[in-house]
Amino acid sequence: MDKSVAALTPVVENSKDWQRISPIALLFFTERLIKFFVSNLVAFLPALYFGYDGLKENPQLGLAIIVGILLFICLTTFLNYYFFQYRLTQDHIEIRSGVFSKKHINLPFSKIQNVKLEQPIYYRPFNYTCLQLDTAGSAKQEAQIVALKVDFAEQLKKEILAQYSITHHAESPDDSAELTPEAVENEIILNTRSIADLVIHGITNNRIWIFLGGLAPFFDKIASYIVSTFSDFGINIEQLLTFSDKPMWQITLYAVTLTFLILLPFIFFSIAGSVVTFYHYTLSKVGDRYIRRSGLLTKYEVSMRLSRLQMVIRQQDWLDLLLKRINLKFEQANNVLTQHQAGAQNNRIIVPSIFAHQCAALVDDVYPNNQMMTIAYQRISKRFLLRNLVFILLPLYSLVTVFLTVTGKTQLLWGITPLAIFAALLIFMRWYRWGYASDDNYIYIRRGFFGVDYLCFEHYKVQQVKFKQSWFQQRHQLCSISVVLAAGAINLPFIKADKGSAMLDEILYQVESSGKSWM
Amino acid sequence: MQGTAFTNTSLTAESLPSLVELEFQPISAIYRQSNLIINVAFTLFLVTLLFVIQQQNIWPLSNDVADLFNWLMLVLFMLGGFNTLYAAFADKQKFYALRQQDLSYRSGLLFRKTVSQPMLRIQHVELKRGPIDRKVGLAKLQVFSAGGAMHTFEIPGLPLASAESIRQFILDHKDVNRHG
Missing domain, CATH: 1.10.287 (Helix Hairpins)
Structure with a gap:
């Protein structure tokens, strides 16, 4: 094993002195600063509002402010650049950064679990890239070297990863067949996605709904704006929408057209988002590392060692079901913090809109002998329906009905009743989809509403287990269990109590007796 | 190499160590x-x-x-x-159980919940003592795994001595089973 170290280390020379990065990083720091301003825009709004009157009176003050801001940006950027230094010593990388609050990161190569290359569009002509290093710890410990030549970054990456696999070979002999120096060179492409696939992904993925949700507070204003715009053209929407004097088919047509018209721009946004994120998508494999590369503006590269994989999710929304496409996700350890950051989508390995056979091949590749699609899933108890339909939905609906009848607003029932029926349908589908199974190596969970997700993970990856039982469940020998993985918690409600505890016992036994590391 | 540390030798599913048979101890009455x-x-x-x-x-x-x-x-x-x-x-329903390989904590009046934390997945341990805890000689044991802050395992109301001994037990266990 020492030989392989020797073969790889000369590639990157150890530098005793602190080094600056290329001045191209100025662009990077400027972008980061602008991003910071934009994301904190809300904080500046009051200042803008109160300053507006003063600005109107003497515009030269505005000029001074703009010049001031520009100067501030230039100065900050330059200082950020000036104080950013790194050095490589034997098996360590050290990074010093920060103007006022100094940061000094010292990372041993062996602690780095993930190396990512991110290439913003303005780096591309000059062949630079941004190297990001993930550690097993918290999000705070993440380090990045802002501007490196691509060749150098690639070499550094190779060396860090080789270092990592060597130190870990020594500890876990059962993995030793995985990464030899030759294997480093052979990159196998597992999957690529065409623009057509990405368009489908844009249509089916539901990021658009999140976008819509964010707009909700403005719906009123948007609606009144639309109405006034149309009346400028001589179209009276309110008259068009007065249903009583029109035949049913006409109303339906209106509704369909209107929905479509409203959705169209959002679908375009979603498609655009999908193409920007996944342009030139490739998923490849080097030894036991899986690498995702994609991106139109900023090129992302995410890589993951197989041992880092916590769970596989095979995801299909209802539209995916119709189009027979699947989104496959390889989940790594992600703490709650990073999950809610804007860029989280770019940090995971997802294979967008693939076909069933491609999906099966990929899942087999990471989890050999898995039975994700063949095993018989056991449904959860029907008491799940009883609880949610009879003890929650029904009383709620009755209460609202009584309230509306008493207050004489019975016409609102026409809105409430379909809503309740839809909720009931959702509950039923939830029950219908929820299933579980396990074999010697894996635990499988099926869940969803109209769409369906299949989750699969190895027993020994579990971090913590929970066994929950209400007084009501105890009477019927039922329980709910919750399994916590580094990638998140998975709940399984209303299953037989003996099955649930047996499952948890088996998990604990495998975690404790196998002695395998979870990462 | 782990086999030596793990003393449960039975292998069939029926005789796996079971959570149902845990011997729970109440937390401090104080x-x-x-x-x-x-x-x-x-x-x-x-x-x-x-x-x-x-x-x-x-x-x-x-x-x-x-x-x-x-x-x-x-x-x-x-x-x-x-x-x-x-x-x-x-508070009368709060119990904990310590086994060689894991910690469990049971709580809840109407919704009973048992959380089990295998020692091998523990990242770090904390003893927390607020002013009142210090006054009455109690401590809260917090155990962190890679499952994230939402799933921090904690046992409140332990007498300081037993909290410290459990903590030591976990640390010793980690030493024995050092892995990656």
Whole structure:
């Protein structure tokens, strides 16, 4: 094993002195600063509002402010650049950064679990890239070297990863067949996605709904704006929408057209988002590392060692079901913090809109002998329906009905009743989809509403287990269990109590007796 | 190499060590008592505070607001009373169990929950002692895994000595089974 170290280390020379990065990083720091301003825009709004009157009176003050801001940006950027230094010593990388609050990161190569290359569009002509290093710890410990030549970054990456696999070979002999120096060179492409696939992904993925949700507070204003715009053209929407004097088919047509018209721009946004994120998508494999590369503006590269994989999710929304496409996700350890950051989508390995056979091949590749699609899933108890339909939905609906009848607003029932029926349908589908199974190596969970997700993970990856039982469940020998993985918690409600505890016992036994590391 | 540390030799599914057979130990009775006193004192403090504000003459309240205060006091009193009563019974249902390879904590009055944390997945351990804990000689044991902050395993109301010994037990265990 020492030989392989020797073969790889000369590639990157150890530098005793602190080094600056290329001045191209100025662009990077400027972008980061602008991003910071934009994301904190809300904080500046009051200042803008109160300053507006003063600005109107003497515009030269505005000029001074703009010049001031520009100067501030230039100065900050330059200082950020000036104080950013790194050095490589034997098996360590050290990074010093920060103007006022100094940061000094010292990372041993062996602690780095993930190396990512991110290439913003303005780096591309000059062949630079941004190297990001993930550690097993918290999000705070993440380090990045802002501007490196691509060749150098690639070499550094190779060396860090080789270092990592060597130190870990020594500890876990059962993995030793995985990464030899030759294997480093052979990159196998597992999957690529065409623009057509990405368009489908844009249509089916539901990021658009999140976008819509964010707009909700403005719906009123948007609606009144639309109405006034149309009346400028001589179209009276309110008259068009007065249903009583029109035949049913006409109303339906209106509704369909209107929905479509409203959705169209959002679908375009979603498609655009999908193409920007996944342009030139490739998923490849080097030894036991899986690498995702994609991106139109900023090129992302995410890589993951197989041992880092916590769970596989095979995801299909209802539209995916119709189009027979699947989104496959390889989940790594992600703490709650990073999950809610804007860029989280770019940090995971997802294979967008693939076909069933491609999906099966990929899942087999990471989890050999898995039975994700063949095993018989056991449904959860029907008491799940009883609880949610009879003890929650029904009383709620009755209460609202009584309230509306008493207050004489019975016409609102026409809105409430379909809503309740839809909720009931959702509950039923939830029950219908929820299933579980396990074999010697894996635990499988099926869940969803109209769409369906299949989750699969190895027993020994579990971090913590929970066994929950209400007084009501105890009477019927039922329980709910919750399994916590580094990638998140998975709940399984209303299953037989003996099955649930047996499952948890088996998990604990495998975690404790196998002695395998979870990462 | 792990086999030597793991002493459960039985292998068939029927004879796996089971969570059902855990031997639970109650947490300290002092915890329940101190919790009771804190709850009662806090409720009384809030109600008294409102009462004082209502009755003082420095900034006299208008009649409407004074009426509102009556209701507020009633609601606070009832909420506080309910909370105290619930805690008094719920605290009796807090148990923990320690096995060679894992820690468990059971709690809940109507919804009973047992959380089990395998030692091998523990990232770090913390003992937390607030001012009241320090006064009565208790400690709260917190155990962190890679499952994230949402799933921090914790046992409240342990006598300091046993909290420290459990902590040491976990640390020793980690030493023996050092892995990646």
